[in-house]
Amino acid sequence: MTQRLRVVTLNIHKGLSHFNRRMVIHELRDGLGALDPDLVFLQEVQGLNHRFALRFAASPIQPQHEFLAGERWQHVYGCNAVYDHGHHGNAVLSRFPFVFSENEDVSDHRFERRGLLHCAVKVPGWRRSLHLVCVHLSLHEGGRGRQLDAIAGRLEELAARELPIIVAGDFNDWRHRATAVLERRLGMTEVLIARHGRAARTYPALMPLLRLDRIYVRGFEVASSQVHRGKPWSMLSDHLAVSADLERR
Numbered sequence: 062m063t064q065r066l067r068v069v070t071l072n073i074h075k076g077l078s079h080f081n082r083r084m085v086i087h088e089l090r091d092g093l094g095a096l097d098p099d100l101v102f103l104q105e106v107q108g109l110n111h112r113f114a115l116r117f118a119a120s121p122i123q124p125q126h127e128f129l130a131g132e133r134w135q136h137v138y139g140c141n142a143v144y145d146h147g148h149h150g151n152a153v154l155s156r157f158p159f160v161f162s163e164n165e166d167v168s169d170h171r172f173e174r175r176g177l178l179h180c181a182v183k184v185p186g187w188r189r190s191l192h193l194v195c196v197h198l199s200l201h202e203g204g205r206g207r208q209l210d211a212i213a214g215r216l217e218e219l220a221a222r223e224l225p226i227i228v229a230g231d232f233n234d235w236r237h238r239a240t241a242v243l244e245r246r247l248g249m250t251e252v253l254i255a256r257h258g259r260a261a262r263t264y265p266a267l268m269p270l271l272r273l274d275r276i277y278v279r280g281f282e283v284a285s286s287q288v289h290r291g292k293p294w295s296m297l298s299d300h301l302a303v304s305a306d307l308e309r310r
Contacts, residue, residue, distance in 0.1 A: 063184050065284065066307045068252075069093065070102040070229040070276055072197065072300040075110070075149060076125050079267055079299050084117035089297045090129050093154075096289075096304060100182075101134065101154035102229040102276075104197040108140055110147035126152035139164030139178035139195070150176060151195040151230065157182040160190055167211045169204030177212060187309070189224055192216070196230035198239075205232070209239055213246040220247045225280035225309065231300065235271045249277040252286035252305035261288040263301040274303045281307040 071093075076086035093101060106126050107113065113120040121128040130136040134154035141150035141164070150164070162180035169175070175197060181190040194212060198205045216226055228249065232239045237260070243249040253261045253275070262269035269290070276286070286305040294301055 063186055064309050066100060066184075066309075067096070067098040067304065068100045068102070068227060068229065068276055068307060069096055069098040069302055069304045070274055071302040072104040072231040072274065072298060073106060073125070074298040074300065075105050075107045078296055079265070084113070084119045085297050086121060086125060086128060087119060088293055090131065092293055092297060092302075093129060094133065096302075098304065099156040100193065100227070101129075102193070102195040103129070103152045103154070104195065104231045105149055106138065106152040107147065107149045108138055112146050126154065130154045135159060137162040137178065137180050139176045141166075141168075141176040141197075142174040151178040151197055153178060153180055153193055153195050155182050157184050157191075165211065165215065167208045169199050169201065169207060173199055173201075173204070175199060175204075175208060177208070177215065179215060192219055192224055192226045194226070194228040196228065196232065198231070198233045200233055202236060202238075205234060206238070209242045213242060216247055220279060223280070227276065227278050229276040231273055232275050233273055234275070235273065237272065239275065243277050247279060249279045250283065252276045252278060252283045252307075253288070253303065255283040256286045261303070263288055263303060265299050266295045266301050269301060274300055276303055276305050278305070278307060280310055282310060284308050
């Protein structure tokens with residue numbers, strides 16, 4: 062029976078380095094592989110971009126979530142923003158089989174497309190499925206508040222049934238409102254707060270100032286958690302990766 066999970070979240074900035082200078086998707090795949098997580102929550106994933114192939118010789122042919130998953134992980138993708146040369150959204154990579162996935166549109170206005178990618182996986186030996194929600198919330202406080210309400214509304218019934226839940230991603234929550242909402246309505250714990258007393262700075266990657274990237278859990282003890290600072294992570298996106306080792310209660 063699987064009792065411990067490793068989880069990672071990262072806004073991958075469409076596979077580009079800081080200031081969009083280089084395509085770093087290959088280095089990112091190597092970095093994720095070295096962490097060897099069971100579950101990966103990704104934001105700003107380029108599902109299709111016709112311009113990348115012309116601009117970057119290193120750009121993979123397949124969608125970025127498929128390229129990053131390789132043969133190591135299964136994957137689901139939630140398309141949020143569509144434009145003339147492609148689309149992007151959120152993705153979840155999993156070592157375990159998916160049994161459900163749905164992408165809920167929670168966009169606050171037409172200029173900022175957002176979605177909640179909700180999926181469930183079957184972990185060996187577990188009687189009940191593990192529910193996962195990958196998020197990238199609004200830059201505007203009002204929109205974030207409504208999106209947090211949507212997360213809580215979607216998961217309250219599952220939390221009442223004591224199902225295990227992980228919500229992770231880029232919360233854009235520099236006012237630190239998300240923790241109170243998810244604690245109060247879903248009984249969730251943020252992994253860095255659990256281990257270190259506060260969320261950690263993750264943006265911008267080269268000189269982190271804002272605590273934007275989080276992993277919230279229900280039904281787990283947090284064995285360890287960290288922000289991956291310095292090279293190579295500071296060169297692989299404009300955000301830093303957050304990871305946690307979780308033990309099932």
